Amino acid sequence: MSDLYRVEDLRLSLPDMTRKPLFGAAPRIEILKGMSFTIPKGQVLGIVGGSGSGKSTLGRALVRLLEPTGGRVTFDGTDLTHLPEPALRPLRHRFQMIFQDPMSSLNPRMSVARIIAAPLSLHGRPNPREGALEALERVGLPRSFGARFPHELSGGQRQRIGIARAIALRPDFILADEIVSGLDVSSQAQVLSILRNLVREMNLTLAFISHDLSVIRRLCDRVLVLHQGEIVEDAACEALFAAPQAAYTRELLEAIPEPDPKKPWFERAS
Amino acid sequence: MSYLRIRDLSVVLRGTRHRLLRDVSLDVSATEVMGLVGESGAGKSMIGKAVLGILPRSARIVSGSIELDGVDLLTLPPRKRRTLVGRKAALIPQDPLTALNPARRIEPQITDRLVDILGWDRARARTRAAEILHDVHIPQPDRVLRAYPHELSGGMRQRVLIASAFAAEPRLIVADEPTTALDVTVQKQILKLIFEMQARHETALLFVTHDLGVVSKICQRLTVLYGGLVMEEAEVGAFFDAPQHPYSRALLAATPRHTDPDADLTPVPDAVIAEARRAVAEADLRWHT
Numbered sequence: 374m375s376d377l378y379r380v381e382d383l384r385l386s387l388p389d390m391t392r393k394p395l396f397g398a399a400p401r402i403e404i405l406k407g408m409s410f411t412i413p414k415g416q417v418l419g420i421v422g423g424s425g426s427g428k429s430t431l432g433r434a435l436v437r438l439l440e441p442t443g444g445r446v447t448f449d450g451t452d453l454t455h456l457p458e459p460a461l462r463p464l465r466h467r468f469q470m471i472f473q474d475p476m477s478s479l480n481p482r483m484s485v486a487r488i489i490a491a492p493l494s495l496h497g498r499p500n501p502r503e504g505a506l507e508a509l510e511r512v513g514l515p516r517s518f519g520a521r522f523p524h525e526l527s528g529g530q531r532q533r534i535g536i537a538r539a540i541a542l543r544p545d546f547i548l549a550d551e552i553v554s555g556l557d558v559s560s561q562a563q564v565l566s567i568l569r570n571l572v573r574e575m576n577l578t579l580a581f582i583s584h585d586l587s588v589i590r591r592l593c594d595r596v597l598v599l600h601q602g603e604i605v606e607d608a609a610c611e612a613l614f615a616a617p618q619a620a621y622t623r624e625l626l627e628a629i630p631e632p633d634p635k636k637p638w639f640e641r642a643s
Numbered sequence: 644m645s646y647l648r649i650r651d652l653s654v655v656l657r658g659t660r661h662r663l664l665r666d667v668s669l670d671v672s673a674t675e676v677m678g679l680v681g682e683s684g685a686g687k688s689m690i691g692k693a694v695l696g697i698l699p700r701s702a703r704i705v706s707g708s709i710e711l712d713g714v715d716l717l718t719l720p721p722r723k724r725r726t727l728v729g730r731k732a733a734l735i736p737q738d739p740l741t742a743l744n745p746a747r748r749i750e751p752q753i754t755d756r757l758v759d760i761l762g763w764d765r766a767r768a769r770t771r772a773a774e775i776l777h778d779v780h781i782p783q784p785d786r787v788l789r790a791y792p793h794e795l796s797g798g799m800r801q802r803v804l805i806a807s808a809f810a811a812e813p814r815l816i817v818a819d820e821p822t823t824a825l826d827v828t829v830q831k832q833i834l835k836l837i838f839e840m841q842a843r844h845e846t847a848l849l850f851v852t853h854d855l856g857v858v859s860k861i862c863q864r865l866t867v868l869y870g871g872l873v874m875e876e877a878e879v880g881a882f883f884d885a886p887q888h889p890y891s892r893a894l895l896a897a898t899p900r901h902t903d904p905d906a907d908l909t910p911v912p913d914a915v916i917a918e919a920r921r922a923v924a925e926a927d928l929r930w931h932t
């Protein structure tokens with residue numbers, strides 16, 4: 374299996390505006406501190422870590438919404454690291470991102486069909502409307518949903534629209550950033566099983582960001598655990614749950630409340 | 644004896660006959676932790692808001708009763724009701740960012756209620772605020788009292804809101820998904836803190852969540868809602884051994900378990916949803932005739 378992504382010593386620092394002096398440049402903070410990993414074609418990679426560990430920043434660097442300040446990101450043989458926007462444009466349809474908050478990323482004044490068709494028109498695809506309705510069906514929604522508006526949808530349905538919009542372009546890679554965190558368990562399970570089917574049917578490679586390892590377990594082949602801008606563990610999903618190596622991974626696992634009142638979780642203070 | 648006693652509560656969308664809550668009955672005894680679970684839109688927050696008297700304008704109570712400490716709130720004049728609820732109950736809201744006023748320091752956001760509702764003077768309220776921040780393990784209470792919300796992390800802001808809820812020593816606390824905005828490690832700290840405060844202050848706690856994992860760790864009983872209708876009410880131990888209602892069983896099956904190697908994706912099956920919908924329709928039929 375060949376690699377879709379090769380990431381070598383990826384670094385990213387940003388000016389820290391909260392500590393900018395009155396005169397002169399703001400000090401830079403290092404957000405990604407040298408990460409190396411690969412994503413083989415067809416793999417579902419989970420990226421976990423606590424708040425502020427750098428998950429979203431890593432995701433944005435992969436789809437080049439942010440430019441790395443060091444190291445190298447190669448996508449299917451092309452070095453993306455410092456590629457300027459005009460050179461990126463013809464590649465962009467191949468890697469798509471789905472955001473956490475579906476409401477703010479969906480234009481409230483556009484119908485669902487138009488929302489999904491917009492990127493298709495932008496990339497000059499023929500018959501964008503038909504492509505949009507097909508994408509709706511792929512995420513398990515009837516074509517009639519094309520006529521609805523975002524406020525007429527539940528959270529889980531909105532998230533599926535986000536997925537439909539991303540897959541309509543038939544990308545090779547999708548980055549999903551915390552897309553099920555706000556959903557109830559039933560909608561969560563629905564969205565996850567849709568993603569899993571899409572990976573199989575459309576030959577997708579998927580990176581799935583979450584802070585919840587129990588969600589990762591149901592979906593991913595491999596897991597990266599991030600802590601303070603570094604990869605502290607990179608393991609096959611089964612291996613990670615069977616024998617977590619890093620102390621921080623164990624901490625994340627222990628923090629998940631298993632639905633079982635008999636397993637002690639924290640002692641009641643007296 | 645129930646501290647909170649809700650009977651046959653129905654809430655409609657104003658100007659319609661469409662019910663958001665359908666004959667809900669629910670009891671929380673003093674010092675008990677009751678979990679309120681269900682999918683998004685099931686009406687969990689509506690129940691909490693009805694109790695606290697903060698329903699949105701678009702929702703209206705049409706029948707039923709809400710007794711707090713033996714007093715039927717719905718028969719009280721609005722002003723009396725506000726004072727009573729303000730003294731005896733408090734809310735820990737979901738989103739620590741929007742629940743605090745970004746333009747005001749922390750201190751008045753905690754002390755205003757103490758001054759307005761309990762009639763304390765500012766100095767006494769301030770001492771109490773510092774004391775209660777100390778109780779929620781905030782290291783430098785005086786510094787935090789002078790801070791603005793944006794100067795605090797998400798976990799810290801949630802601690803402030805917990806402190807604020809407990810400040811007036813209410814006998815009932817409604818916590819509406821107080822940890823969904825937080826990451827798992829911070830969530831655990833915050834849940835532990837709520838649990839500890841609840842035990843120390845012997846408060847009744849109505850805990851709204853869609854996470855059965857959380858319920859299994861901190862509640863003694865739980866109520867499962869679907870479409871504004873109570874599907875099941877049970878002791879936590881019995882529920883996790885054998886949920887009685889098919890909908891509850893499906894909800895439990897959909898809850899992820901990271902310790903289970905065969906864990907699979909099991910959304911609530913369509914047949915179970917159809918059955919729950921039927922129950923809702925039947926309840927409405929009885930109500931309309």
Ligand SMILES: Nc1ncnc2c1ncn2[C@@H]1O[C@H](COP(=O)(O)OP(=O)(O)OP(=O)(O)O)[C@@H](O)[C@H]1O
Binds near residue numbers: 387402422
């Ligand atoms: N534009 C920015 N300027 C300065 N610091 C930033 C910026 N964006 C992110 N950071 C900082 O970088 C770190 C990593 O942020 P990032 O958003 O990648 O974390 P995350 O793992 O996605 O967290 P969360 O789970 O909260 O979404 C954080 O400490 C954050 O405060």
Ligand SMILES: Nc1ncnc2c1ncn2[C@@H]1O[C@H](COP(=O)(O)OP(=O)(O)OP(=O)(O)O)[C@@H](O)[C@H]1O
Binds near residue numbers: 683687688
């Ligand atoms: N301000 C409002 N006006 C009219 N209807 C509302 C309003 N807020 C909520 N509803 C409706 O009332 C029902 C119950 O909503 P509620 O907010 O209690 O759900 P919930 O169980 O708390 O869900 P969630 O887990 O998403 O918070 C839903 O059908 C919802 O669409």
Ligand SMILES: [Mg+2]
Binds near residue numbers: 428429430
């Ligand atoms: Mg993020």
Ligand SMILES: [Mg+2]
Binds near residue numbers: 689
């Ligand atoms: Mg709610």
